[in-house]
Amino acid sequence: MIDVCGPENLTFNEIADRLTSATGTPVKAKHILLSVLRTRSVLARLFSPAFARKAQAAVIMDITDMRAGRAAIAGVPATTFGDILHKAGLRILSASSG
Numbered sequence: 488m489i490d491v492c493g494p495e496n497l498t499f500n501e502i503a504d505r506l507t508s509a510t511g512t513p514v515k516a517k518h519i520l521l522s523v524l525r526t527r528s529v530l531a532r533l534f535s536p537a538f539a540r541k542a543q544a545a546v547i548m549d550i551t552d553m554r555a556g557r558a559a560i561a562g563v564p565a566t567t568f569g570d571i572l573h574k575a576g577l578r579i580l581s582a583s584s585g
């Protein structure tokens with residue numbers, strides 16, 4: 488898991504696209520309806536609390552603006568997704584650089 492605190496509000500599709508561009512390897516994405524995630528987050532509490540928490544986290548990340556302004560989190564440097572890729576030795580390939 489990578490914690491990123493930054494100015495971007497990326498969708499899961501945008502993250503997958505950027506990883507695909509940076510690695511050259513397609514990232515498989517499965518789409519689950521928000522209503523299904525919400526239902527799973529409640530029903531799974533009965534048999535798998537850990538899975539229920541993951542489903543709830545996915546719901547929250549889907550419906551919440553995940554950008555963090557510098558004023559919101561004092562002392563934590565803003566980090567873009569590009570910064571994370573750079574630290575990992577990757578870069579997003581643009582159509583013009585190809």
